[in-house]
Amino acid sequence: MIVVELVKMLRRPRTWVTIGMLNALPTLVAVLLALTDLGPRPGTGPAFLSAVLTDGTLFPLAALAIVLPFLLPIAVAVFSGDAIAGEAAAGTLRYMVIRPVGRTTLLVAKLVSVIAFVLLAVLVVAATAYVMGTLLLGDQTGATTSVSGTSLSATQISGRTALSIGYVVLSMLGVAAIALFLSTVTDSSLGAALGALGVLVASSLLFTLDAAAALQPYLPTRYWLSFVDLFRDPILWRDVVRGVVLQGVYVAVFLGASWANFTTKDITS
Amino acid sequence: MTPQRRWFLVGVGVLLLIAIPVAVRSLPATESDVTAADLLAKVQASGSVRYSGYAEAVGGLQLPVTDRFSDLATLLGERTRLRVWWRSPESWRVDAIGLTGETDLIRDLGGLATWEYEAARVTFTADAPVRLPRTADLVPAVLGRQLLGEAESDEVARLPAERVAGRDVPGLRLTPRDPQTTIDHVDAWVDPQTGLVLRVEVYGAGTSPVMSTSFRSLSTEAPALSEGTFTPPPGAEVRVEEAVDIAAAADQFAPVRPPGTLVGLDRRPSEGVGAVGDYGRGVTRLVAIPLWDDAADPLRDQLETTPGARVGRRGTVVTVGPLGLMLTPNRFETPNWLLAGTVSRQTLARAAAELEGAARVLQ
Numbered sequence: 334m335i336v337v338e339l340v341k342m343l344r345r346p347r348t349w350v351t352i353g354m355l356n357a358l359p360t361l362v363a364v365l366l367a368l369t370d371l372g373p374r375p376g377t378g379p380a381f382l383s384a385v386l387t388d389g390t391l392f393p394l395a396a397l398a399i400v401l402p403f404l405l406p407i408a409v410a411v412f413s414g415d416a417i418a419g420e421a422a423a424g425t426l427r428y429m430v431i432r433p434v435g436r437t438t439l440l441v442a443k444l445v446s447v448i449a450f451v452l453l454a455v456l457v458v459a460a461t462a463y464v465m466g467t468l469l470l471g472d473q474t475g476a477t478t479s480v481s482g483t484s485l486s487a488t489q490i491s492g493r494t495a496l497s498i499g500y501v502v503l504s505m506l507g508v509a510a511i512a513l514f515l516s517t518v519t520d521s522s523l524g525a526a527l528g529a530l531g532v533l534v535a536s537s538l539l540f541t542l543d544a545a546a547a548l549q550p551y552l553p554t555r556y557w558l559s560f561v562d563l564f565r566d567p568i569l570w571r572d573v574v575r576g577v578v579l580q581g582v583y584v585a586v587f588l589g590a591s592w593a594n595f596t597t598k599d600i601t602s
Numbered sequence: 603m604t605p606q607r608r609w610f611l612v613g614v615g616v617l618l619l620i621a622i623p624v625a626v627r628s629l630p631a632t633e634s635d636v637t638a639a640d641l642l643a644k645v646q647a648s649g650s651v652r653y654s655g656y657a658e659a660v661g662g663l664q665l666p667v668t669d670r671f672s673d674l675a676t677l678l679g680e681r682t683r684l685r686v687w688w689r690s691p692e693s694w695r696v697d698a699i700g701l702t703g704e705t706d707l708i709r710d711l712g713g714l715a716t717w718e719y720e721a722a723r724v725t726f727t728a729d730a731p732v733r734l735p736r737t738a739d740l741v742p743a744v745l746g747r748q749l750l751g752e753a754e755s756d757e758v759a760r761l762p763a764e765r766v767a768g769r770d771v772p773g774l775r776l777t778p779r780d781p782q783t784t785i786d787h788v789d790a791w792v793d794p795q796t797g798l799v800l801r802v803e804v805y806g807a808g809t810s811p812v813m814s815t816s817f818r819s820l821s822t823e824a825p826a827l828s829e830g831t832f833t834p835p836p837g838a839e840v841r842v843e844e845a846v847d848i849a850a851a852a853d854q855f856a857p858v859r860p861p862g863t864l865v866g867l868d869r870r871p872s873e874g875v876g877a878v879g880d881y882g883r884g885v886t887r888l889v890a891i892p893l894w895d896d897a898a899d900p901l902r903d904q905l906e907t908t909p910g911a912r913v914g915r916r917g918t919v920v921t922v923g924p925l926g927l928m929l930t931p932n933r934f935e936t937p938n939w940l941l942a943g944t945v946s947r948q949t950l951a952r953a954a955a956e957l958e959g960a961a962r963v964l965q
Contacts, residue, residue: 589616
């Protein structure tokens with residue numbers, strides 16, 4: 334079942350169109366930076382965007398920071414929202430659950446497919462950005478400068494970039510879990526995706542309000558950009574660890590709710 | 603498994619996830635029998651304690667100032683996240699952590715280096731004894747020592763212990779007896795072993811603190827801080843500046859000398875050149891900074907458009923919480939004085955009047 338779902342995901346044109354669209358914006362940014370040599374003013378642009386002007390190898394991190402606030406969560410919400418609701422809307426869900434496969438197994442297969450999509454999307458964005466960054470913005474010889482002004486070796490940068498990719502994937506799994514749960518509630522994949530995006534928009538808004546300070550540590554978007562802390566020297570683990578735990582809680586709660594809802598749901602379409 | 607049982611399991615799981623952290627956090631801190639006077643003495647003797655940690659400061663004062671004072675407005679009006687490694691007053695590093703970068707102050711044998719990641723810039727200056735407040739002043743242990751360092755034992759009382767940075771620490775309330783101050787009280791929680799202040803809350807007239815800063819994690823091990831001077835990374839712009847900020851520049855170069863006493867407050871001893879006057883004790887502070895016209899005129903325009911500003915013969919006065927700002931008028935051959943401190947409007951106006959007659963212009 335898992336293999337079937339994975340193959341289906343990889344063969345769908347929409348998977349590759351979505352990933353292509355995710356890559357379009359960072360690529361455009363890389364071209365514009367290469368042509369103009371103008372970085373953002375301090376504190377105004379995405380993370381690492383000023384640093385890539387002198388070191389193109391950091392562009393995968395800048396690309397992740399570019400797609401992380403909006404494009405990547407939209408893609409993940411649409412993909413996850415479609416997982417169960419899409420089958421229901423197409424009228425194929427009832428045939429899937431009468432096969433000798435349990436609903437829990439089907440849910441796990443859908444979940445693995447969603448995780449694989451998130452991982453694939455993030456890896457392709459990072460890889461494309463690395464190629465574009467080194468080609469268009471140059472490859473700094475020697476050590477790379479950390480956010481704290483010290484030097485990081487190529488090995489350290491590679492290790493921390495791998496950790497960042499893992500962290501971004503985990504951050505997106507929280508979105509995926511919310512959308513997957515909504516996908517088990519409604520037969521409309523658009524409704525499920527918009528519901529998940531509504532949660533994220535509310536979270537982003539509350540993050541900017543001082544009056545919501547007590548809620549902020551629990552908002553799903555609160556620690557998304559904390560992967561920047563992996564490039565401080567020494568690494569500031571505080572928010573990274575909190576981000577991992579928080580996303581783990583969101584994933585556990587919403588997958589639990591998805592399981593409780595889907596395994597007892599009346600399948601009518 | 604029935605649907606009810608499935609939802610019950612999920613509900614119990616969610617409840618546990620919420621309840622466990624709340625229960626752990628609501629455990630009462632262990633009370634200490636240390637007296638207020640002993641705790642104060644510990645704070646005042648904590649200057650040589652080494653530590654490192656992470657702190658967060660929240661300022662509630664919206665200062666109506668121009669770009670040349672913008673760091674000060676950020677410091678007193680926003681949330682600041684800090685990483686600190688403190689070896690001694692002459693050897694420390696404080697990083698102000700931003701979402702997409704950081705601005706670090708590194709004090710070492712070579713003076714003060716400022717590293718700004720997003721600008722890829724290092725600025726070297728001598729660390730001036732007279733200067734504007736900076737991020738390092740928001741470190742709870744530093745701010746706590748500044749505020750409590752000159753307090754006397756009859757001004758402090760004990761507060762119940764609280765858990766700060768994972769430690770159960772007794773509290774201390776300073777209620778200043780100086781009638782000129784606009785600070786109502788300062789609450790501080792102090793590690794009784796080291797005397798380090800772990801949390802500070804400063805109160806004006808209201809019930810909410812106008813400034814608070816607290817360690818979220820702390821280690822009293824010797825900090826991992828490299829010896830020697832900060833080395834600029836490859837490709838960084840390197841600047842060397844004569845003065846760390848506008849107050850330090852005024853102190854060094856302005857051709858005036860303020861009086862030894864102002865509105866009854868004694869001038870504090872300083873290792874600076876002497877154009878800036880720093881008066882008062884503890885939480886009652888008043889500074890008089892002579893400003894050049896190019897800095898004073900835009901600031902005056904800004905202050906005059908601030909709601910609640912009063913423009914009088916002695917100058918323009920604005921109060922923001924317990925903080926008062928006054929800028930004297932632009933007059934021929936007399937300096938523009940910026941008076942700022944934790945004193946009332948009336949005290950500022952009296953200070954401006956006294957300065958007019960008592961400040962000495964060097965020829």
